[in-house]
Amino acid sequence: MRKLAFFAPLAATLAVATIAQAQVPAPTVNVTVGPELRREVDKLGDRDVNEQIAGLQSQVGKALAQRYPGATANLVLVDLKPNRPTIEQVRRSPGLDPIRSVSIGGAAIKGEIVLADGQTRPVDYSYFTPDLRDVWGYSVWRDADRAFERFGDQIERGRF
Numbered sequence: 001m002r003k004l005a006f007f008a009p010l011a012a013t014l015a016v017a018t019i020a021q022a023q024v025p026a027p028t029v030n031v032t033v034g035p036e037l038r039r040e041v042d043k044l045g046d047r048d049v050n051e052q053i054a055g056l057q058s059q060v061g062k063a064l065a066q067r068y069p070g071a072t073a074n075l076v077l078v079d080l081k082p083n084r085p086t087i088e089q090v091r092r093s094p095g096l097d098p099i100r101s102v103s104i105g106g107a108a109i110k111g112e113i114v115l116a117d118g119q120t121r122p123v124d125y126s127y128f129t130p131d132l133r134d135v136w137g138y139s140v141w142r143d144a145d146r147a148f149e150r151f152g153d154q155i156e157r158g159r160f
Contacts, residue, residue: 025116027064027071029057034078034110044080045088052080052144056109059152067156070116073123079108081128083138104129105143109151113160123160125151 031053033041041049056077064071082089083105085096106128113121127147154160 025070027061027069027073029060029064029073029075031056031075031077034076037077037080040080043089043092044082045086048082048086048088048141049080052107052141052148053077055141055145056107056148056151059148060155063152063155064113067158068113068115072114073111074114075109075111075123077107078110079106079126080144081105081107082140082144083129083142084140086140102132102138104132105138105141107144107147109147113155121160123151123155125154125160127151 033049033053037049056075060073060075064073081104083102085093085098085101090096090098106126108126108128110124111122113123115121125147127143127150129143
């Protein structure tokens, strides 16, 4: 009986924390593709671009949940460059080597974050590999993923 009494305060604390968490709406992350990138989607491949959009939404969603619960991010994926050829690019251009063909990759993002209290903050972030020598050994979208991670870090730190 005494062991159960020990856990009662812990159970009450967990119940209150769960209720408090449930009252804060999850952040919303809306991502659209900018007009210039929209023209490139067929060349990059729909599947690849959609996976990158999902990755951006995930990174920003996590960051908003940490720093700005209940916020909404309305983002435009302005530019998106792979480090290696996508499946669609290799299919369209058989001369591309998915292993040895490399390029400077990354992403550019613009938009706004609307905080739960209604304040709007503009965002403009981009990261592209600074040097082609840094690309060897990377996956197709490593630098775009890195851009999304760094953008999420900036949001978590309140620097956007």
